[in-house]
Amino acid sequence: MNASQPYDAAIIGGGVIGCATALNLARGGMRVVLFESDGLCRAASGRNAGTLTMLYTRATLIPYAIRGREMWRDAKEWLGRDAGFHHRHGLELAFSEEVAEELAVQHRLRSEAGAAIEMIGGNRAREIEPALSEDIVGAAYSEIDGYAKSYGIGILFHAALRDAGVTVHDGTPVLGVEPGPGGHVVRWAAGEAAARLVVMTSNVWIGKMAAWFGVHFPIAIRVNQGTISERIRPLFKSILRVPNELSLKQFEDGTVLMGGGRGEHWVEDADQGDVQQDINIINSKMAGAAECAQRVVPALREGRVVRTWTGYEGFTPDNQPLIGPMPGVEGVYVAACLRSGFTIGPFAGQLLADQLLGREPEMPVFASEFDPARVVGMEPYDTEGPSQVA
Numbered sequence: 001m002n003a004s005q006p007y008d009a010a011i012i013g014g015g016v017i018g019c020a021t022a023l024n025l026a027r028g029g030m031r032v033v034l035f036e037s038d039g040l041c042r043a044a045s046g047r048n049a050g051t052l053t054m055l056y057t058r059a060t061l062i063p064y065a066i067r068g069r070e071m072w073r074d075a076k077e078w079l080g081r082d083a084g085f086h087h088r089h090g091l092e093l094a095f096s097e098e099v100a101e102e103l104a105v106q107h108r109l110r111s112e113a114g115a116a117i118e119m120i121g122g123n124r125a126r127e128i129e130p131a132l133s134e135d136i137v138g139a140a141y142s143e144i145d146g147y148a149k150s151y152g153i154g155i156l157f158h159a160a161l162r163d164a165g166v167t168v169h170d171g172t173p174v175l176g177v178e179p180g181p182g183g184h185v186v187r188w189a190a191g192e193a194a195a196r197l198v199v200m201t202s203n204v205w206i207g208k209m210a211a212w213f214g215v216h217f218p219i220a221i222r223v224n225q226g227t228i229s230e231r232i233r234p235l236f237k238s239i240l241r242v243p244n245e246l247s248l249k250q251f252e253d254g255t256v257l258m259g260g261g262r263g264e265h266w267v268e269d270a271d272q273g274d275v276q277q278d279i280n281i282i283n284s285k286m287a288g289a290a291e292c293a294q295r296v297v298p299a300l301r302e303g304r305v306v307r308t309w310t311g312y313e314g315f316t317p318d319n320q321p322l323i324g325p326m327p328g329v330e331g332v333y334v335a336a337c338l339r340s341g342f343t344i345g346p347f348a349g350q351l352l353a354d355q356l357l358g359r360e361p362e363m364p365v366f367a368s369e370f371d372p373a374r375v376v377g378m379e380p381y382d383t384e385g386p387s388q389v390a
Contacts, residue, residue, distance in 0.1 A: 006194035007033045007167075009356065010186045012174050012209065013201035014038075015045035016342060017335050019157040020349020021199055023079075026164040028357040033193055034166055035186065037173035037202075041154030044203055047311030048342050049226060049247060049259040050150035051239055052085075054115035054142050055092045055107075056247075057340040058319065062113035063363060068344040072148045078346070080163065081156045083148045088249070089238040090145030091125055093136050093296060099243060100138035107140045117142045131235045131297045145239045147249060150342060176212050183331050197356060198332045204270040204314040206322065206336040210372075213329045217322065217372065219337065220315040220381040223265040223277055225308060227289050229256040232303040246292045256303060258293050261285025266383045270312050277310065313341075317378040323352065323370040334372045 007030075011022045014036025022034045036042075052069040054062060075083035092107075094100035100119070107117045118141050125139040126132050161168055175187045183196040200209050207219040231254035240248040247259035263285065267276040286308045294300045314337040316322060321338040335352055338344055351365035368374070 006180075006182050006196060007031050008195065009033075009197040009199060010035065010184070010193060010195035011199045011201065012177075012186065013203065013205075013336075014040040014154075014157075014168075014170060015043060015201060015203060016041060016153065016157075016345030017338065017348050017352075018199070018201035019161065020346045021201065021335065021352050022166050022349075023157070023160055023164055024350050024353030025356065026161070026166045028353060028359075030357070032166045033186075033195065034161065034168050035172050035174050035188065036168075036170045039154055039170050040157050040168070041150070044224075044311050044313055045342060045345065046150055046154055047226065047309060048150050048224065049249065049257055050084075050147040050342060051247060051249065051259070052146045052148060052343045053090050053239060053241075053340070054110060054117060054144060055090045055140060055239075055241060057110070057115075057343065059109040059113045060320070060369065061338075061340060061344060062110055062115045064344045064347055065340050066114060066144075067362070068340075068347040069144065069146070071346040071350075072343070075148070075156075075346075079156055079160050081159065083153060083156060085148050086146050086252075088146040089128060090142035090241070091129065091238050092140040092241045092243060093125065093132070094138045094243075095135055095295075097137055103138070103140045103243065115142065116144055129236045129238050129240070131299055132240075133296055133298055135295065147239065148342075177209075177332070196331060199335065199352065199356070200326075200332070201335045203336045203341075204312045206314060206334060208271075210326065210334075213326055213332065215327050215329070215376065217375055218317055218378055218380040220383055221267050221270055221273070222313045222315060222383075223267060223273070223281075224311045224313050225259070225261055225265070225282065225285050225289070226311075227258040227261070227286050227308040228306050229258075229300070229303040230306050231255050232300070235297055235299050240296055242292055242296060246289055246296070248293055248296060255306075256293070256300065258289040260289060262288035262292070264383060267312070273310075273312060282308065282310065315381040316375050317381050318375070319381065321370050322372040322375065323348070324366045324372050327373040327376055
């Protein structure tokens, strides 16, 4: 395929949202090409914990997260393959009455948005998970939680995209997008391809891509961190979380995944992230995650940490996603910086594809609160301030 034989759509970014968008567009009759600089779902989509939760999804995104979780549960129907979905309960834990009161305020908003979350006391939390510490005084409880196996999603999408006829260029960084016959021309080192529509889903790289069109998106880039233990005896089944510190889950093989750790870690440029990351912060967060995990489940002291890794996540100034047309550019669209992006990703891709195919989306996707134009001229996300979670 060359610039004289245009595609209907070019997707730049092979994470969950990009892959789901490409898959749905192709099944809707479009001829689609997808570009990914690494492997499919190898960046944020594959380095996250795979958690499918309502407990730390923004209230405005709860309806989308509910549907996204349902799609992961039913992945065999639309992806053609099981995605390793596991239903689990979710508990967000408080070690003080003050934190329990803060959780009650936050989760009231989520409950009003449709999430089945209730506040319970420490004793009830220990009835659900007997291994929990006696220091826990309260918790937010969700019956609907769980996880999918994020580390294997790229392989599943690759097969589904192939079956749908999508041309996949993985390991192919895009160098730019320019006006061309019938739409746009996407350039990479080994060639170029014309497309009527371009959809950019490259998350932390979306600021650089917007600059191709003279648009400035003030994106902040957070370093997310995961730490995993050796295999130990079964201790808990629920997905556990300590606000602003840790998420915790135990897999069927006995390993325990600790997401996060104390303190935020930011870089200015994802392409230079390996250089800009601070190894002292990485080590500190790993130690903090292990310490916090032992405070939550004291029996975890019998296990040892095996490894830790990092990934990147993009933040807009108002902590809402960028989904919609590129400001001032015909035929170019953006879908990036979506909080709870792994949970919502399949549904976001379906909604975006329906919009571009001229169908009525199940829920609003080109909504004013998601419009990329709104962030132009905003001050960047305050990386020194408190996390915006509600």
